[in-house]
Amino acid sequence: MDEPNASALRLRELMRRLVRGIGLLERGDAACCGITLSQCHALGEVAAQEGLTPGELAARLGIDPSAVTRIADALVQNGLVRREGDPSDRRVVRLVLTPEGRHFWSRVQEAMLERSRALLQRLPPDRRPLVLAALADLVEALEKEGYLGSVEGGRCHGGATTGSAGPL
Numbered sequence: 001m002d003e004p005n006a007s008a009l010r011l012r013e014l015m016r017r018l019v020r021g022i023g024l025l026e027r028g029d030a031a032c033c034g035i036t037l038s039q040c041h042a043l044g045e046v047a048a049q050e051g052l053t054p055g056e057l058a059a060r061l062g063i064d065p066s067a068v069t070r071i072a073d074a075l076v077q078n079g080l081v082r083r084e085g086d087p088s089d090r091r092v093v094r095l096v097l098t099p100e101g102r103h104f105w106s107r108v109q110e111a112m113l114e115r116s117r118a119l120l121q122r123l124p125p126d127r128r129p130l131v132l133a134a135l136a137d138l139v140e141a142l143e144k145e146g147y148l149g150s151v152e153g154g155r156c157h158g159g160a161t162t163g164s165a166g167p168l
Contacts, residue, residue: 025115033108035078038063040108042071043097046081047105051094080104 001009035043038061045060046052052060058068072095075081080101086092097105123131 033104033111035080036071036074038067038071039074039078042068043075043080043101043105043108046075046095046097047102050096051084053092053094057095075101 033040041061042057045057054068054072055065057072058065061068072081072083075095076083079098081095082098083093084096086094120128
């Protein structure tokens with residue numbers, strides 16, 4: 001097998017394992033806080049930009065609007081989000097964190113930050129900047145290929161934020 005194919009296969013295998021590990025990590029973070037992973041991602045998006053419409057939230061999460069309705073219903077029922085009418089257009093509903101939702105999201109962020117710290121501690125100190133740079137390059141490549149929305153104002157797809165401890 002030639003080098004480009006061998007490297008592509010190695011990248012594919014590493015990404016498969018990485019995605020699996022991140023999925024388990026995210027499920028653990030969400031489960032320990034008592035909400036589903038989908039609800040955690042939605043809560044992160046609303047925390048990042050309060051006042052999203054359900055349609056905007058669906059687009060950010062890359063899911064069907066009917067699924068967002070179910071997710072938002074659960075977040076409202078748990079007292080983490082409230083629906084507010086838009087004063088300029090009564091037909092529009094916006095999603096806003098409640099004070100409980102803001103406190104809850106802060107706890108989720110801290111739990112994820114602690115997990116990120118623990119992962120970094122497992123890397124040799126001199127390689128940490130290299131790993132972070134390589135991951136940033138990989139995210140940029142995924143964005144250019146259209147797999148992720150581009151980073152805007154520190155935001156990445158799926159609720160992660162580039163300057164904080166958003167979902168991994």
